[in-house]
Amino acid sequence: MNQPVAPNSFRTGPDEQGMFGIFGGRFVAETLMPLILDLEKHWTEARNDPAFKAELDNLNTHYTGRPSPLYFAERLTEHLGGAKIYFKRDELNHTGSHKINNCLGQILLARRMGKKRIIAETGAGQHGVASATVAARFGLPCIVYMGATDVQRQAPNVFRMKLLGAEVRPVTSGHGTLKDAMNEALRDWVTNVDDTYYIIGTAAGPHPYPELVREFQSVIGRETKEQMLAVEGRLPDMLVAAVGGGSNAIGLFHPFLDDKDVRIVGVEAGGKGLSGEEHCASLTAGSPGVLHGNRTYLLQNEDGQIKDGHSISAGLDYPGIGPEHSWLKDSGRVEYVPIMDQEALEAFQMLTKLEGIIPALEPSHALAEVIKRAPKMDKDQIIVMNLCGRGDKDIFTVGKILGVEL
Amino acid sequence: MTNTRIDRRMAKLKAEGRPALVTYFMGGDPDYDTSLSIMKALPKAGSDVIELGMPFSDPMADGPAIQAAGLRALKAGQTLKKTLAMAADFRKSDDETPIVMMGYYNPIYIYGVERFLADAIQSGIDGLIVVDLPPEMDDELCIPAVRAGINFIRLATPTTDDKRLPKVLENTSGFVYYVSMTGITGSALADTGKVGDAVRRIKGHTHLPVCVGFGVKTAEQARAIGASADGVVVGTAIVNAVANVLGPNGEMTADPAEAVATLVSGLAQGVRQARLAAAE
Structure with missing residues (x-):
């Protein structure tokens, strides 16, 4: 091609x-x-x-509580033994995401x-x-x-x-x-x-x-840039965010798209695996089509009928993706990877225990990718992950999977 | 000016002084063979133009009846390829009745626009109505279709004001489909007086026939709408006639083609009385 x-x-x-x-x-x-x-x-x-x-x-400022903090996850960084990990803490916003x-x-x-x-x-x-x-x-x-x-x-x-x-x-x-x-x-x-x-x-x-x-969500990336320059005096080496429809991700990514030295990674819901039907990885496993007013990557069959997606996280459970992500994928600027339900679940638990933060299952997907990548990077490198939602809403789902009656 | 079966049929009816009865049914509902028998029954019962529905998983402008019909068809294995084959099968015994395929863009996009148009011509298709392709997206399918000799029939709606109407009509051919109200298919019919005003408004901008649909269910309504419109479109009522003879597990309790034929015969009488009623 x-x-x-x-x-x-x-x-x-x-x-x-x-x-x-x-x-x-x-x-x-x-x-x-x-x-x-x-x-x-x-x-x-x-x-x-x-x-x-x-x-x-x-x-x-006064209703949502912006700017959200850019938090250095010290114990997680130590535990993974590689790149410094920062969280953009949009989970602290009013309403929790x-x-x-x-x-x-x-x-x-x-x-x-x-x-x-x-x-x-x-x-x-x-x-x-x-x-x-x-x-x-x-x-x-x-x-x-x-x-x-x-x-x-x-x-x-x-x-x-x-x-x-x-x-x-x-x-x-x-x-x-x-x-x-x-x-x-x-x-x-x-x-x-x-x-x-x-x-x-x-x-x-x-x-x-x-x-x-995108413009309303770009406040995330603009703040991140400013905060990162204030704390580290430079831009991060990598950005990671979860993509369902892709609004938190485009909000973080967009202000950095022309900063060529910043690698950008979007994480899709791999569900129970891409070989079956139970996933929501439109970019990795879908194809371009037209739905809900736009052309974008979709999960669909060979007749152009739209499939239902599956993810442990209901927020990623959409068979399409924002069109700008489709373009960023094809142009090669952003790399998109899938994370499976099980990996997200493990990341969810790791963060809870190491940092005292219960993340939503959506950013737990991004976190699982950070957990894979950080150890392979140098200690002076920096990853920023968008912690776009808190996990209070997910404790019932997680409890059920872990066999705990709430 | 194109010269398709639609153009010829509309000209003929104009000469006869009566509006067209345009009937929509869902291709492949409840299954391919039954659906083909419904299609064949339509002209015999008095339908002048056939709208052949292409099922889509996410019909965002359709009401519950057509949504359900589409899902039944898909469940029975209908595909765009089979819908084209159905038209070709129909053409073996009827080379006169115009066929308009109606649906959403994605299945056509996935089939491939050039391949689709070639196969549509081959199958005897005369026109297309693609709900989610407004004039802003004309390069996608409308212009290629017109070049291939297929009418691209556009929807005009109550939200299409005089300023926008020329843009909507620009690449439209065959007829203009006026949607009688804002909303989804199968809702209650709008005030027929208002519909008459809207038809006159559109006719001020075009020489094309104007057909009116969305909400027409009875012969009485068809007659009232037909007094001002060049054609009356009935869809949901036909789809419901099929659904009504299906049992809880989709089994047929009576012949759907016969049920549709009975309904369409009544509607056909309605449109045939329309101008007489208007002249009274």
Whole structure:
């Protein structure tokens, strides 16, 4: 296969059509097209408006608790005996993950557009909780679509959303998973075109969503750069983050894409192994296709029908990936690797015992890759991993696998 | 101006002074053979244009009935290749009725656009409706299809305002499919008066026939819509007629083709009375 010529910059996408190379785009029904063009117009105005930025910065500081710390994991580093390991601690954010960064940005956009009703999709419930949170904060009604099986598995998050005043609608169509929840949210949006704003939870969907979600999440990478320069006086040698839809990863990676000496690694859910059907490694084991408004790598069969993914972590359980990641993979700038359920589970336990931090199962995948790589690197090298969520939500899943009745 | 079976059929009906009955069914539901018999029953029952549904796992603009029909078809082993084969089988005994394939882009993209268009021509396909390809994405399939001599039929919706309409109509041929309301297939029908206004608005921008769908279920509705539109599209009601004769485990309790034929005959009467009703 021909390798594409490396661009002068990896940070200029998407183009005016919303494309990152062949990926991205606006593959939506005509009913939604005018809405997406309207969103693009407001987004372009907002991103150039100092007042919008000031309001978001203020909320990030006083509501979310940003900047999140960049923490040197001393005992883990010692234990692995190689590169110095830092965690970008977005798990300390209000609501417990990076999802709030995106939701705050989007609810400000929704308000700017005069929208009166918020909808969102959720898998594990983290994005649903973050959406319900910002909707409560701004006094807007919020409806969260969630696969019926996830509603059962993630009872605590369902209750949280309800406490926050959101309505959780279980989705039974299709197979009742995250992709079906997204289909159902799109069906709601196509029906309620005048008053509704759809907060997409990851850096995917039709343009301009992948771009705007990336911009709201890039606060992670911008802070990391500043903090790293302050502490170490230089940039890290490697960045590692988990990718489901890929919003926390693109948030960390994007500000570093043109820093050629920084190696960048995205970690996918390998589930029970790539040879079978039970995984969610769209980039490693999928192929380009069109779903949910964009062209990107997908898990699909030879007829172009989308498969259901599997991962121990519900947050990685999506058969697609943000289009910018697809482009970064094909252009060779970012390396994507799978981590199996079992490896993530072991990493989860290691971090808990060595650093007193219970990570979510999503960043536990990134951690498992760090555990593989750090020992092979020199002691003066530096890895930064995005610890994008806390593990409180996962203790039931982990307990069940470890045979502990909670 | 193209010259496909769709163009010829719409011109003929215009001369006859009545709107077209456009019928959608899901290819491969509940299985290939039954589905082919449904397809063959459609023109006999009075359908003027056939929309052949291509099943997709994630039909984001469709309501529960068409979603379920697509899943039944996929479960029974339907693929895009088989849907093309179904059209080719149909053409063995009917070389007149226009066939429009309707669905989503991904299965076509995976099949390969050039290969798909070549096979579609070979199978006697006249037009395409691909829900998730708006004009902004015309280079993907619309332009190649038009070059290959296949009509690319675009959806116009209540959100398509006068400013945007020319862009939507630009590469459209065959007919314009006006979606009567914002929402998914199978929802309640919009106010027929409003639909008439919308049809006139679109006709102000194009000479193409305007067919109206989304929500038409009965002969009465078909007659009301047909008073202003050049064609009436019925989909969910037909898909439901199939579902209604399937038992809990998918077994057939009656002949789906017969159930569809009964429904379509009634609808055909409705459209045939449309202009008479309008003239009254």
